[in-house]
Amino acid sequence: MISTAPKPSEVIVPPQRHYLNAGYGVKSWLLTTDHKRIGLLYLASITLFFFLGGAFATIIRLELATPAGDLVSSENYNKFFTMHGVVMIFFFLIPSVPAVLGNFLIPLMIGAKDVAFPRLNLLSWYVYNIGAIITLYAIIAGGVDTGWTFYAPLSTTYSNTNVMATGVGIFITGFSSILTGLNFIVTIHTLRAPGLTWLKMPLFLWAHYATSLIQVLGTPVIAITILLLAFERAVHVGIFDPALGGDPVLFQHLFWFYSHPAVYIMILPSMGIVSEIVATFVRKNIFGYKFIAFSSIAIAVFGFLVWGHHMFVSSQSVYAGMVFSFLSMAVAIPSAVKVFNWTATLYKSSVSYQTPMLYAFGFIGLFTIGGLTGLFLAALGFDVHVHDTYFVVAHFHYIMVGGAIMGYLGGLHYWWPKISGRMYPEGWAKLGVLTIFVGFNLTFFPQFLLGYMGMPRRYHAYSEEFQVLNVMSSAGASILAVGYLLPMIYLIWSMRYGPVASANPWPSTGLEWRTSSPPPPENFEKTPVVTWHAYEFKPRDQAEIVGEF
Amino acid sequence: MSEHIVPIKIYLSIWLTLMVLTGVTIWVAYYDLKQFSVIVALSIAVFKALLVVLYFMHVRYSSRLTKVIIAAGVFWLIILIALTFSDYWTRNWQAAF
DSSP states (O other): OOOSSOOTTSOOOOOSSOTTTSOOSHHHHHTOOOHHHHHHHHHHHHHHHHHHHHHHHHHHHHHTTSSSOOSSOHHHHHHHHHHHHHIIIIIIIHHIIIIIIIHHHHHHHTTOSSOSOHHHHHHHHHHHHHHHHHHHHHHHTTOOOSTTTTOTTIIIIIOOSSHHHHHHHHHHHHHHHHHHHHHHHHHHHHOOOTTOOGGGSOHHHHHHHHHHHHHHHHHHHHHHHHHHHHHHHHHOOSSSOGGGTOOHHHHHHHHHHHHHHHHHHHHHHHHHHHHHHHHHHHTSOOTTHHHHHHHHHHHHHHGGGOGGGGOTTTTOOHHHHHHHHHHHHHHHHHHHHHHHHHHHHHTTOOOOOOHHHHHHHHHHHHHHHHHHHHHHHHSHHHHHHHTTBHHHHHHHHIIIIIIIIHHHHHHHHHHHHHHHSBOOOHHHHHHHHHHHHHHHHHHHHHHHHHHHHTOBSSOSOOOGGGHHHHHHHHHHHHHHHHHHHHHHHHHHHHHHHSOBOOSSSSOOOSGGGGSOSSOOTTSOSSOOOOOSOTTOBOOGGGOOBOSOO | OOOOOOOHHHHHHHHHHHHHHHHHHHHHHTSOOTTHHHHHHHHHHHHHHHHIIIIITOGGGSOHHHHHHHHHHHHHHHHHHHHHHHHHTTTTOOOOO
């Protein structure tokens, strides 16, 4: 067992000079080009939106505790679930891991001083916030009720809510996503330390490279779609309205061309985190390194070929449906490759059950359930039965919350010593991960049953026979809320009162662990030379790493 | 990275070509070419876009990696169009059995 707290005999002295004390005051943060500080700026912004999105979810779960629509009107209910989706997807999940942990870690992991375009990096944070403020305005001005999918003709013709302002907010925020992706692609191509070849890179970097490709290639399409929607809504150009010569199903094609790969923007970085955590906490070379690395790229590419599975009952041609059904089944292969390789890495290993590893276990289990139910939905016949029911809601929450957020929190804990220079309280952290796991499953597993029984999504009232499962779901949501509040409290607490962390507390092999915690502003005292593979561990009793500092 | 200096003459001639082609697009629009009118208009537009990407965006003088990235963008556009049309082209197919 590797102790997370320093032994009394070895007093850890924090570095004299690091990125957190390199400058104080608001200006030193708002005008910074240090990727580590920009990562923390993003952390603040997205945490705010996470709790805003959570507040909307709370209203939804409170309303659904009883069969009657007695808490909010149906119109307002439409707005609450729409704003829950918009905020959580565009303003939390998509930027979450790349913009916070990716920003903080990519230059450290490749042994660089910063990203390739540091000022563009800061610009992306400002662009994100401008989009976020416009969307906040839309919410405060009365909200939007189209669902986060903005389907035409509701969004283009019939909705009287703030569709335009929300669209503008998302349009602008999309550029921050493109800038981040572009920056990462160029950084990984051009700034790797001497000796760090592609196949020596940590899998976190492969996952982020694949994610960045999706961000750069997919996001422009959602921007164009929003523009077309705005043209039709404002000046009645016939794109989606059949009366004007358009086609509403075209909207769904364009929307899902981005929004399905967007799910991989959310999940791929978390997969990268899990690869790092699994290798570190079993102290073994990861099984099937190349398979995991290239499966990330395969997911990024195949992810663009499956969008039609959202449209099986939209009047899309059955033949196209068959093609999309087959391709959707195919995308399960690279995802399964990852799960099997993590499992093979765990096989006959001695696992250190620390908090990040518990999050990784949570990810593997919940992502597997989410992924397998995705295969149910990719089957044409079954999808007709459960389309637009709670089965779909449960499925994508297992991916986005059970998968993406578990990975995000696991990564936040794993690298917290590096980010803050302090250890978090392990006992509280374990309580937190357990609470989240229990709360999550109690919230969303009943929704699989509800959907299978036929409860449709997006209604504020439902038949009485669905109440028991809905009460379970709402009860689970309250446990989940406590689970999410816990890390926020103890992580902030640990920044001041946590024990001082060593440079490499777990210990792990990556370059980011070969500089002080927290790192100096320029990351490394001198440019590192990489002579080892990403996961070259010595046995546990010689708890150290290979290679020279 | 070394910056390639493009003589101003090339910029001007590309600009002139773009202007002329805009004129051609307008001129062609007055003739009814039946099913070819869309093809002609799109061909001119694609050629113009190519000139902008190659010269104004300096892709012609860029590294192979940049060219690969641009090609990927075009390839992704083809995916978008091809799979969308897998829907539109097969909507009226009769069941074979």
